[in-house]
Amino acid sequence: MSAIYPVAEIRKIEQAALRDLPPYTLMQRAGQAAAQAALRLLPCPPHSAAILVLAGPGNNGGDALEAAAGLAKAGCEVLALLKTPPSQLPPDAAQALARAQRQGVHLMPPEQFADIDSAQWTLVIDGLFGIGLSRPLDGDWRSLVQAVNAMPCPVLALDVPSGLDADTGTVVGGAGGIAVTASNTITFIADKAGLYTGDGPDYAGSVELATLAIADQYLPAPNMWLNHPGLFSDYLRPRKRNSHKGSFGDVAVIGGAAGMAGAPILAARAAARCGAGRVFVGYAENPPAYDQAQPELMCRHAADLDFSSAVLVVGTGMGMANSALALLTRALDALSWLVLDADALNLLARQPQLQVQLAQRQHAVLMTPHPLEAARLLGLSTSEIQADRVTAARRLASRFNAVVVLKGAGSIIARADGAVVVNPTGNPALATAGSGDVLSGICGALLAQGWPQWEAALAAVWLHGRAADQLVAQGIGPIGLTAGELIPEVRLLLNQLVQER
Numbered sequence: 242m243s244a245i246y247p248v249a250e251i252r253k254i255e256q257a258a259l260r261d262l263p264p265y266t267l268m269q270r271a272g273q274a275a276a277q278a279a280l281r282l283l284p285c286p287p288h289s290a291a292i293l294v295l296a297g298p299g300n301n302g303g304d305a306l307e308a309a310a311g312l313a314k315a316g317c318e319v320l321a322l323l324k325t326p327p328s329q330l331p332p333d334a335a336q337a338l339a340r341a342q343r344q345g346v347h348l349m350p351p352e353q354f355a356d357i358d359s360a361q362w363t364l365v366i367d368g369l370f371g372i373g374l375s376r377p378l379d380g381d382w383r384s385l386v387q388a389v390n391a392m393p394c395p396v397l398a399l400d401v402p403s404g405l406d407a408d409t410g411t412v413v414g415g416a417g418g419i420a421v422t423a424s425n426t427i428t429f430i431a432d433k434a435g436l437y438t439g440d441g442p443d444y445a446g447s448v449e450l451a452t453l454a455i456a457d458q459y460l461p462a463p464n465m466w467l468n469h470p471g472l473f474s475d476y477l478r479p480r481k482r483n484s485h486k487g488s489f490g491d492v493a494v495i496g497g498a499a500g501m502a503g504a505p506i507l508a509a510r511a512a513a514r515c516g517a518g519r520v521f522v523g524y525a526e527n528p529p530a531y532d533q534a535q536p537e538l539m540c541r542h543a544a545d546l547d548f549s550s551a552v553l554v555v556g557t558g559m560g561m562a563n564s565a566l567a568l569l570t571r572a573l574d575a576l577s578w579l580v581l582d583a584d585a586l587n588l589l590a591r592q593p594q595l596q597v598q599l600a601q602r603q604h605a606v607l608m609t610p611h612p613l614e615a616a617r618l619l620g621l622s623t624s625e626i627q628a629d630r631v632t633a634a635r636r637l638a639s640r641f642n643a644v645v646v647l648k649g650a651g652s653i654i655a656r657a658d659g660a661v662v663v664n665p666t667g668n669p670a671l672a673t674a675g676s677g678d679v680l681s682g683i684c685g686a687l688l689a690q691g692w693p694q695w696e697a698a699l700a701a702v703w704l705h706g707r708a709a710d711q712l713v714a715q716g717i718g719p720i721g722l723t724a725g726e727l728i729p730e731v732r733l734l735l736n737q738l739v740q741e742r
């Protein structure tokens with residue numbers, strides 16, 4: 242399952258399911274799934290493991306105590322830190338505490354709370370706060386999280402790393418807040434966007450989903466998903482034998498002002514190697530005779546290109562001069578599918594009348610802003626964009642009636658009707674000049690081959706990230722991966738996906 246629900250929806254699902262289930266059922270399922278996940282993380286047999294379980298004041302703490310019971314039953318030595326008086330726990334959590342104690346889980350005496358880092362733990366379980374966190378962690382909670390974050394052992398967060406906003410992937414309280422840095426997170430019922438975007442992945446580590454066997458009838462139709470090839474596999478079609486270069490469309494990359502001539506070349510090479518039939522590069526000024534490394538590309542002055550017969554990838558290294566504005570205006574007027582990137586977006590941000598023209602355009606538009614470009618388009622700061630990436634991407638998509646890829650860690654792909662996909666592939670190797678140009682070229686190639694804009698965006702973002710993940714796994718990055726090196730890996734992956742389908 243790839244549905245993602247906002248926390249408010251998860252609450253409704255939980256409440257609806259709980260109405261039809263005996264009390265305590267879901268917490269038992271969550272705790273048991275957590276205990277199983279913990280056992281898989283142990284580097285030693287259970288009877289040699291010393292596990293610290295941090296249990297907070299709410300049901301997240303109850304999940305932790307239920308997991309503690311399961312781990313003690315499996316033979317682990319389990320010590321639970323519970324700051325809340327048992328009488329103040331919610332009923333399910335109180336029941337979990339009783340069960341944990343029956344299984345031999347010890348409760349840490351309060352005078353030891355400040356010294357939890359004096360012992361060597363095999364594993365720490367973070368059940369301090371889940372989706373009920375309502376304010377930044379401070380005081381003793383903050384000290385506790387600081388101590389956990391300094392520990393060398395694996396940390397398994399339950400539902401959400403404590404301190405992280407599960408919807409946005411920001412730390413509650415911003416720069417002044419704190420959150421548990423987990424190596425692993427087991428999240429319950431459904432995935433949450435904040436585990437995959439922004440700062441979320443740095444806190445959540447590797448994420449596992451436990452659906453708690455909630456029946457489909459309790460799950461509303463989602464409008465958010467985690468990206469995976471199943472979302473675009475309909476378009477991973479083998480080529481007909483009876484095809485020719487015209488069958489796979491033309492891409493024209495428009496950009497390349499003085500000093501930025503390489504940017505459109507990267508996009509164009511990506512477009513060629515992801516299957517576009519013919520690729521043109523339209524320079525704002527001074528086109529090179531040809532690209533030595535990829536002589537298949539046709540480099541021309543943009544003024545000499547027919548804008549209506551190709552998918553246009555506009556903006557890479559295009560600059561902000563009047564000549565660039567004229568090219569963007571021409572592209573918006575053309576009856577072609579568009580990918581708008583980089584300076585096309587920066588120019589748009591300054592030109593309200595072009596924004597209106599864009600929003601009214603009949604032909605598909607795919608926009609690929611990074612957070613600063615998104616901020617310019619929405620008249621916000623970059624930190625305001627990053628504070629809620631899903632909302633920012635949705636606002637752009639609806640304002641411009643376009644498919645929008647808000648780039649960065651955990652790219653968000655949004656559609657004008659509010660549908661959102663969060664991308665889990667990719668890593669900091671991509672934080673290098675030109676990798677966005679490569680992404681726009683992949684988008685252009687898929688559009689030219691007839692993919693609809695939504696699926697083209699999903700596939701391009703997934704492939705781009707996955708290519709970087711595979712290269713890093715081979716030792717090519719994260720340090721020093723260059724954008725051009727992504728292109729052959731993306732080609733390989735795309736062909737593999739088509740063959741496997």
Ligand SMILES: NC(=O)C1=CN([C@@H]2O[C@H](COP(=O)(O)OP(=O)(O)OC[C@H]3O[C@@H](n4cnc5c(N)ncnc54)[C@H](O)[C@@H]3O)[C@@H](O)[C@H]2O)[C@@H](O)CC1
Pocket residue numbers: 255259265267268271272297298299300301302304331333369370371372373374375376377378379382399400401429
């Ligand atoms: N109710 C159930 O049966 C289920 C609950 N589940 C678990 O329950 C969690 C949600 O439980 P809750 O709604 O009790 O919420 P939490 O356990 O996340 O936390 C709520 C408690 O924390 C306090 N609190 C919030 N922010 C605080 C802060 N900064 N400093 C100090 N105290 C703070 C609140 O006053 C409240 O007492 C989920 O994340 C999940 O782990 C899952 O097991 C699914 C089933």
Ligand SMILES: Nc1ncnc2c1ncn2[C@@H]1O[C@H](COP(=O)(O)OP(=O)(O)O)[C@@H](O)[C@H]1O
Pocket residue numbers: 583611647648649650651652666667668669670671672673674675676677678679680705
């Ligand atoms: N830390 C990261 N994790 C995942 N993807 C990243 C990360 N940093 C950058 N990226 C991706 O790399 C690309 C960078 O694009 P962009 O910022 O436009 O760079 P450029 O303009 O230099 O080409 C985007 O696709 C973005 O999502």
Ligand SMILES: [K+]
Pocket residue numbers: 301367368369370371398399400401402403
């Ligand atoms: K937690």
